[in-house]
Amino acid sequence: MKKRIPADSAQRLRLMHDRLARAYGPQHWWPAHSPFEVILGAYLTQNTSWKAVEVSLANLRSANALSLEGIRKLSVDQLRELIRPSGFYTRKVPAIKAFVAMLDAEFEGSLSQLAATPTVALRRKLLELAGVGAETADAILLYALNHPVPVADEYLRRIATRHRLIDPAPDKSRNGYESLVQLTRDAFAFDPEPDHAQLFNEFHALNVAVGRAHCGKIPDCEHCPLAGDLRRTGRSIQ
Template identity: 70%
Template sequence: MHDWLAKAYGPQHWWPAETAFEVVVGAYLTQNTAWAGVERSLANLRRAGGLSIDGLRALDLDKLRELIRPSGFYSRKAPALKAFIAMLDAEFQGSLDVLAATQTEVLRERLLALPGVGGETADAILLYALGHAVPVADEYLRRITERHRLITPLPRKNRKGYEALVQLTREAFGMDALADRPRLFNEFHALTVAVGKKHCSVIADCENCPLAADLPIECQD
């Protein structure tokens, strides 16, 4: 799937950010909102000098709320970002490099214990900000893997459903054998988002899709 999609779409250059910390902030801000709103919030933060660890630490909570207002849910996202900084300072010497050096599963559990961090946000931070090889299991991946009969349909919209999807996709794609290749995970997630947006939406456009050849025969009607 990766190779077919890479051939069709080329390099995706994810995540669209200048620094690892900007990825972290973007991963929080993109929850339940469109990317256009995130870009406006990031631009506000950049102008205010708040797009670095030191800069965000220095912003007071009211100002942070105001700056990230365009990406919605700012009353929840602002304290969540502050909690991330507080954890970094208290446990990881205020350094993303020290955080990234933590063992993947330990780090994932620590991120999941933070306010405002669900599975998808934790995995996006792990993969795109900290360079750990983990799958990001979003709705696009769910649709693709279910429609290709790689996994059985799962409960949606809850932590258990997300974790089950992560586990099943790890198994379906043999991801545990690829743990030393975060670049592959990085590109694969970006490519599945691309095919999801172009072809595998609520209504599937299989006829023109680069993954049509992989559809099980019983689905090709």
């Protein structure tokens, strides 16, 4: 059962995006040098901090393995050791290897061929892979393959919960995630001829920026760019 979305939530979220864009400016995300590095980062960042991911990526770069060919050549044990700083490596290593195996078997090892697959079919294919949930699949689609899909992360969940954009507050289930995705789509639905991939890219990055600064596990709302939304809707600032 999907969460109910209040009628004005999409408009409010669109205005919140505009405030964040004015406050933080362009974010130029994802922090990576190649599409495949984005994909590795999407796997590695599961259940860990980005600082830990950066260490793992640096290890792979030093080993000349930050590429499809590099990952193919690494043994499971070698890859496990290189990504150890990201944690959960016994689960992440086979997941990364499974992605590369799928790419080689079905798309001739080509990310361009993979990216040419229609979005709905490609998302389904990614979700069939071990170790790929909805957020990981959407991050790969948006940031590595340039498909116009929103990414609903923990920061957006907190924002939506604390600003009561979805009532009741979204949970961490698949239904909760998809409700946040739909809310984001609705927020940008009326942009004239938009580049939705770029819009969703910047919106997710802006959520990360405000989340790190103000919307952590304990909110710090006083000087948050989104504090005005709380005031105008009669909600208290934490």
